[in-house]
Amino acid sequence: QVQLVxxxxxxxxxxGSLRLSCAASGRTFSNYAMAWFRQAPGKEREFVGxxxxxxxxxxxxxxxxxxxxxxxxxxxxxxLQMNSLKPExxxxxxxxxxxxxxxxxxxxxxxxxxxxxxxxxxx
Numbered sequence: 870q871v872q873l874v875x876x877x878x879x880x881x882x883x884x885g886s887l888r889l890s891c892a893a894s895g896r897t898f899s900n901y902a903m904a905w906f907r908q909a910p911g912k913e914r915e916f917v918g919x920x921x922x923x924x925x926x927x928x929x930x931x932x933x934x935x936x937x938x939x940x941x942x943x944x945x946x947x948x949l950q951m952n953s954l955k956p957e958x959x960x961x962x963x964x965x966x967x968x969x970x971x972x973x974x975x976x977x978x979x980x981x982x983x984x985x986x987x988x989x990x991x992x
Contacts, residue, residue, distance in 0.1 A: 891964030
């Protein structure tokens with residue numbers, strides 16, 4: 870089993886920045902993918918970006934150039950640095966993990982999930 874515990878989030882004005890963290894514990898994998906999703910009120914959970922254990926990242930178009938996913942090593946949390954935030958970035962953000970280095974943007978492909986954290990971008 871893998872446990873993902875998220876921290877960060879909150880209320881920020883448009884143009885501001887926030888950093889989310891996702892700490893993993895329990896079972897470890899040599900090759901894996903960790904992703905961030907978000908869910909706005911009344912909408913489905915959507916893919917934000919992915920980080921693979923080989924060090925690569927990929928982002929959905931709406932956050933490219935503004936969001937950065939990073940992880941220094943397997944003992945440190947996964948981070949989502951969010952800059953130039955917009956009201957449409959508002960939602961509950963979730964981190965997720967799956968075994969294997971796959972390009973997976975659908976929620977069904979992830980086995981482990983964080984508890985979610987609220988991000989509100991508003992003036």
